[in-house]
Amino acid sequence: MSSNRPESDTADSTVPSNEHWSSVSKHVVNSYLEANNALLAAMGLSPSSDRHTGTLTARHSPETAEAPITELAFGDESWLMERSVDDYDDLDVGEYVRFTKTIDDTDVSAFAHISGDTNQLHLVESFAEQTQFGGRIAHGTLVAGTISAALARFPGLTIYLSQDLEFRAPVEVGTAVTATCEIVEELGETRYRLHTSVETDEAVTVIDGEAIVVIKSPPEH
Template structure:
């Protein structure tokens, strides 16, 4: 990883103060969301999510809403979820969940700060244009995180036990990605072997670039019934 600061001089670089303000805003939101999820896991009701202000939208913040799924602390009105069953006792081989979201500029900025991965390939236009990708791309582990988001949407409480991944293609900032998780094998004791894939649709309108598989792999997870509330 490069030690070069993301605020180096490039013609398209965002002013340092403005960039830091934006990153700080999104990191705060990420920490708040993580805290809410932790409180929910402990049986404490987190604050009700509300729509963002105009200032939030200027920073590219998400619009959070109350989640219709008991498994989630909150949702975003732009996220899409499809699942084949609604109850934990209906889970079995062949059941699936699909989760779709667009990878935004704010996602990349927040992930870079939260993870410490400030690779110039993800943050600097001028540098990224000189690489084999021809422009900035999203962090691979950020994109892979949508698999975790999909797993969390199975009915019940999902816990990761293992994950194998193969990164097949890059994801550009602005692409919409869909993570699909399908139960392949019932291992007993609420544990399952799961096929995990992520596909991406380009934001540039190129139909030939839509639906390409960018990540493939398998996971083992435990999906237990939701605790009584």
């Protein structure tokens, strides 16, 4: 398996070096900004595009994918989003959102720092090489976080009620993943049941599950 572990980490290290932690401090701040970005997206900020057109995701064509949505504050130019509907009033069964990003080394390091999950499987290559995975993999809950990012990009204000997850395969550090959330049932009172999944750029399903959410009309600005 490939690894993006910095050369400064020695083979007998049990935790990332202080220098390595310092290198991700900016990324930690960006993680908080990403949460703000998700909130703005949930409030209905979106590109002006025709229904069911959206933006190509890296899962389908990383070489020719269009630029990400410029209207979303604190966005990353490498993130991609595709959604089937832009207006809240058009939400219905079959509508979906896809969100694509690469789970890179700084994501893994920042998540370990923020969550406290410093399992060596995710952080220390020499340790991870001795496991069944043959190298470092991303935290499962970090990968699952892309589902939340996709949900936030439905038009309106999306609120999680529940999420069931099945982890089917590991994700190597440096892998691009695409989370897809599709409405499969209207439950009434702005509640919806969705099929949620995450795939790698090689179309391998790594997470499968189901979510119950509330999607309210966007607040008036």
